[in-house]
Amino acid sequence: MNLVLLTEKELVDGLALEDARSVHLLNTVGLKVGASFHLGIKNARRGLAIITSTQPRLTFTVKFEDVVQKRFPLTIIVGLPRPQTAKKVLHDLASVGVDKIIFFDTEKGDAGYATSSLWKDGEWTEHIDKGAEQACSAHVPEVIRCATLTEALANIDAATWKVALDPYEASHALGEGTPAARRAVLAIGPERGWSAAERALLLKNNFDLRHLGDRILRVESAALAGSMIVLSQLKVWEKHRPLAP
Amino acid sequence: MNLVLLTEKELVDGLALEDARSVHLLNTVGLKVGASFHLGIKNARRGLAIITSTQPRLTFTVKFEDVVQKRFPLTIIVGLPRPQTAKKVLHDLASVGVDKIIFFDTEKGDAGYATSSLWKDGEWTEHIDKGAEQACSAHVPEVIRCATLTEALANIDAATWKVALDPYEASHALGEGTPAARRAVLAIGPERGWSAAERALLLKNNFDLRHLGDRILRVESAALAGSMIVLSQLKVWEKHRPLAP
16 A cells, blocks of 8 residues: 545544554554655545554644646446456556546346445445555546446547457557547457447447457456556656655 | 467377366366367467367367467566565466566565465466466466576567666656667566666666656556557557457
8 A cells, every 4th residue: 555545534533543544554564653654635635644643543644745646538438347357447447547437237248247245335446445545646536337338438528539449350459559639438348348239339439449469368457458558648647756745 | 268278298198187177178168079169289379179088088189270379579577576466477477478577586575475385386387377378379478587687687688679667767658659679678676666776787788767657556567567568569469360260
């Protein structure tokens, strides 16, 4: 954990000692009063926190950074995978800093994926939070669940460069050429591939079909690698600035 | 598993029924005599196998593809990570098709990483084999262990584009510009970053320092994403050709 993510309210109230973040900072890392750690207010500023008390709650003061970290203009559309895969996708796409993740129930997918406990009681939020904490970022992606690809496509901005990964039908590799806009949407097929109707819908919506070479990647690997190639093409990356005091 | 990897000898002898690959094909997938599956001879050809017998061993005939799949001209140098991370790196770099992986013991690394059971009795080969099987490829990377970064650098070709990931010191992002050669080496720092001596050695050896933006990624994520961006820049990707009968 390179940063501890919390809410504005937790910043004021401090954290209960039994909270997993307190346990991590005080017991795992072994911090005492006066020690510092990186803190982020979810979807807002980051800063360097100094512990002011460890009893009866963990409290801190924070020196916030002057320049707020950027969100990246990339939306990922992905066929709802099995829960174990979805956890990795949530973590990894949060850590690379995509703006929005839209999951849709696929024609070839298993109905059980959608009713998994991952999607109940906000369990999925834990995985995007961990991804942001790994990345030392306060930004977590917006996550949307849709029943169909049609519904997913209704959630994207028309003035966007639209790309879909398709190992079988694409004639060009991802990374070739120059993006057609400063915002992008990358659609990633479900585990068993796009159905004919889904592929037709993508083409009708002006998606550019691209491949990642002739190796068949897991959904989570294609999502991570595909996002990073598109982010590289969008030229949005700045060097990491350590959150120094 | 999109392909079953075996040796030339296993192709002749068939597989014992208790072999994990037989169990997968016969019990998990439920194949019978006459059914087909994708088969690869390690570091050689792929083909479509037809099961000819399931007693007393699993045997098959194979129709091999005409054109052998390419190996990609990319070597990855990576600071030896904890065994759990090393397993993911081995799997994922095999699945994207890099040619060679060189692990070196790092100045900031834990001595226990090098003596892990992963590196004894060839346990690590299981992870590269699984990566190739996932990718539907017969190619597995060559894997080398070195005691130092100096020794790792002695294992690379001088006429190679040399790039090192460094979130703190790089002034340009990976993916900017054009590769300086048709073969590349990508060096990935250990979990706690490059030491000053390691960074000096990279610069002395004409490595180009690059970053992946301001998010701090896990070693396995940086290895996967970095490899894919460099492969994209090397323009080595062709579309997947299904191994049809």
